[in-house]
Amino acid sequence: MPIIITIVLLSILKYFEIGPFANMSWWWVGGLTVFAFIWFEFVEPIFGWDKRKAHKEMENIRDERVKKTFDTSKNKAKRR
Structure with missing residues (x-):
């Protein structure tokens, strides 16, 4: 850039x-x-520098989604 x-x-x-x-x-x-x-x-x-960056971004999005999912399920279990 x-x-x-x-x-x-x-x-x-x-x-x-x-x-x-x-x-x-x-x-x-x-x-x-x-x-x-x-x-x-x-x-x-x-x-492969162009693909490496795209893969890293997708991995970060996936990690955030997994973290959000498991944090939400833990909070629901504590409320019960």
């Missing part, structure tokens, strides 16, 4: 010719965009 923010920020600074970015070449923005594309389309899937 930081690389996407950097691309957007560089594009804005270059477009409005702010500071030293006025003289910067558009190739820097284009090169960074190509790098981000290659990273997100090829590198992350090869190493």
